[in-house]
Amino acid sequence: MKSKLEGIRDTIFDTIQSILSSTVAKKVGQVEICFNHTYKEKISLEKNDINTSSVSEESIFGIRIIHNGRQGFVMTNSIGKVTDSIEDALKIAKAQTEEDNFLELPEKVAVEKIDLNLYDETQDQVSLEFLGQAVSEFLSIRQSEYPKVNIDSADFSLYRSCYGVLNSKGIQESDLDAGLSASYLGMGVDGEKIGSFDSSGVFSRNPDNFRKELKLDFTEFLERCVFSLRAKTLKPFTGSLLVPPESIFDFLGDFLGSLSGSLIRRGRSKFSEKIGQKIASDTLTIVDQPLGRGLGESRRFDREGLPVQNKNVVENGILKEFFYNHYERKKAKAQFSGGNATGGASGIPSCGPFQIHVKPGSVLLKDMIASEKQIIQIGRFSGNTNTSSGDFSGVIKGGKLKQKNEDYPVKEISISGNLYELLNQIGSVSQETKLLYNSYSLPYLMFDGIQFMGSE
């Protein structure tokens, strides 16, 4: 017997198939309809207490048409308006004067029917009451053991969704997905003393694992909030920056963004023509792993319905791949190595990775910090980066001065430099890794030669 979610998916799927076979769609030319239907229950907290409890359900449809080398896109949240949206997208396409002969929808490529364990019917039994129990435990830990931490805001949610892509060239893919997540933002408060914001969160597809991971992660978060209450300022100095798994994307995120096929084509990436070249320390290996079973960002097909593949992006410091959707791959005359069209039903496909893992290194964390170097471990980076140039500047939040006997919290320290040059300043990569949000497997990275602008 079908679950409710399967029933919804099948109804949407059948409706879209029917629309694609209709005369409206046939006169347009190439039509792609991407859909996402999500049911969500959420409990939101503010000021250490519940604020709102909510239930929502919505379907989104992204209609892309390509007509005589011109593209138009319309998004609607009403299935009854999808046919009208095809006409509107056609008008958008016809409003353009220039043709682009590279514009086309992809042909069908077989997507393996593997079970990534993204959804099973037991997840249908999880309810708002379950979230309520998790929230109660959460608040109780804070109140009884960490009363000096204020939860500014937190969200606990469960979702059940179906998503898919169908196009007039035979692509018809869909999947179901469900999970539980929690995110929280707070700070230590002790009289007039207020610590820096800290944030964290968890994701799981299994309710029991969700509760276990939540308790562990939340306790670590509370510890950090209390710890940062004693933060002190420092004088400026040059030393090493230890980046924990939680902050790695503050330093690698823009680099990964600059590997988008779209940015490469438009001349906005420093890494065009660098495939096969050494662009980082040989301790760095980055992999995109969309096919991890049960992981948070796993999927079988990309935004355009093409099969995804696990792939090495950077291998021992050598750049191996860019991220392409169908158009960018065609423009670049690149071979197909798995689809990397990203985004959802709200917009046209962009390019990027799905689920990044950074390979562990050979050095134990305790040995990384045992040296005589002055080391600051960052909590999170609050600043700006220019993706084109790689220049960055910002403030270290939740920082710790690593000392032999005891770590000490620090504040008001800023750092500046160039992210892409930093890739070659990776001193070491830890053996230990952490799986964040049940998706991203990341180690600790040590960057040497960093100027810390303290405020003393």
Next chain:
Amino acid sequence: MDEIRGLLKDCIAECSTFTELRYHDRETGSVTVEKGKLENSSIQKRGGISVRTLYGGTWGFSSTAELSKKSITSSIYSAIQAAKVAATIRKVKIPKLPPVEFKNGLFQLPAVSSLKKISLEEKIQLVMETEHSTRKNHPDISTVSCSYSEIFENKCIITTDGADVMTSIVRPEFRINAVAKDHGEMQSGSESIGVTGDWDCLFKSKKPAELGDRACQTAIDLLKSSLPEGGEFVVILSPSLVGLLVHEAIGHTVEADFVLAGSVAAGKIGQRVGSDLVTICDSGKSEYIDGAGGSIEVDDEGIAAKRTVIIQNGILTSYLHNRETAAHFGVSPTGSARAWSFSDFPLIRMRNTYLEPGQNTLEEMIQSTQNGFFLEGPKGGQADSTGEFMFGIQKAYRIKNGKLGGLVKGVTVSGIAFDVLNNVDMVSKEFQWDLGSGYCGKGQPAKVDAGGPFIRTKIRLGGVIN
């Protein structure tokens, strides 16, 4: 919209507990051109009804995209059931909301109909021609990207205690970004404008070609520049950076939900937090100059979006409130409750935040500065619970002995909000709204604007050790 209003009134008539129904639709159109190619032309249409109920001392919320009595009634039921679950856990119950004065009626911006008359072809032409002419006038620039977008938004808010409001607005934005390259180095420059209004308003102070020229010049100049030394300096902030300062450093700390969670502004009403020269306000109106990008007549609770004086001559005077926090503090709501879409719960958000102009001129400020920087060109910013803020800047010009000198790369500036305000010693007469293309993030986006005069103060510059 009248039909929708009738439907909402029909549904709410059967509600026995406080219920707020909000019809909310948004249509966003965008066009992007780069290197002569139309990269994107799209429209996003999303609308529905949100239901917010106060039941058992807590909020329940639900939403539906289906505009039928059956679906809305079902959502009301879901919202109440959700509230029932939360009510068993919530410690501090919300008492019944006190009566308030609503700003009922229909508020339609004339710009809505004038912007709808401009065809898609004209919008594409604007973007294509600007991109083309910018590239042609600056052959040393490698890439130019130009985009135009517009947000049409309609709302109808009905509550069981008397709110009855319909609003219709439009917010166009225009952006241009240029990349310069030299021997493997790349730098970019950006300019953008955003208003609540039509094209006359959008391009009143800066024409598209001028924005293109400025973006290109920034990219070229930054290629030749280096990082400044870091440290605390006397700085003159341009109006856009003043806007970013008052938004990030002050505005967030006085949102009453954050005050109650323990922001640095908690318990400081009536205390000095800035110099005498500092008066900071947040308003739903476009004060001084038309078209501020965060303008609203009425908030999403049906309350007039008043001008709220947050700091008066250096003294903290008010927080920003929704109905719930206003009741807690025993004051009137300030019309600050805003939701991004129909499926979002309204939160306390800023609208147009600014520092009042003063008496000085920019020339006087530069001439009287011995050693410092003139900063302009905002990038993103963030505020921390500690009162520490940071925001990025595109350009920094050295000031030595009262003269403007060379350009250095923009970095991040940071500081403790109230320290920076206490160090304000000059405020210019000029005033600009300059962040209208910006979006504030707080779990959901919000269109805001910010601005002010030029000001002189002390701030910490991230940079290199000298």
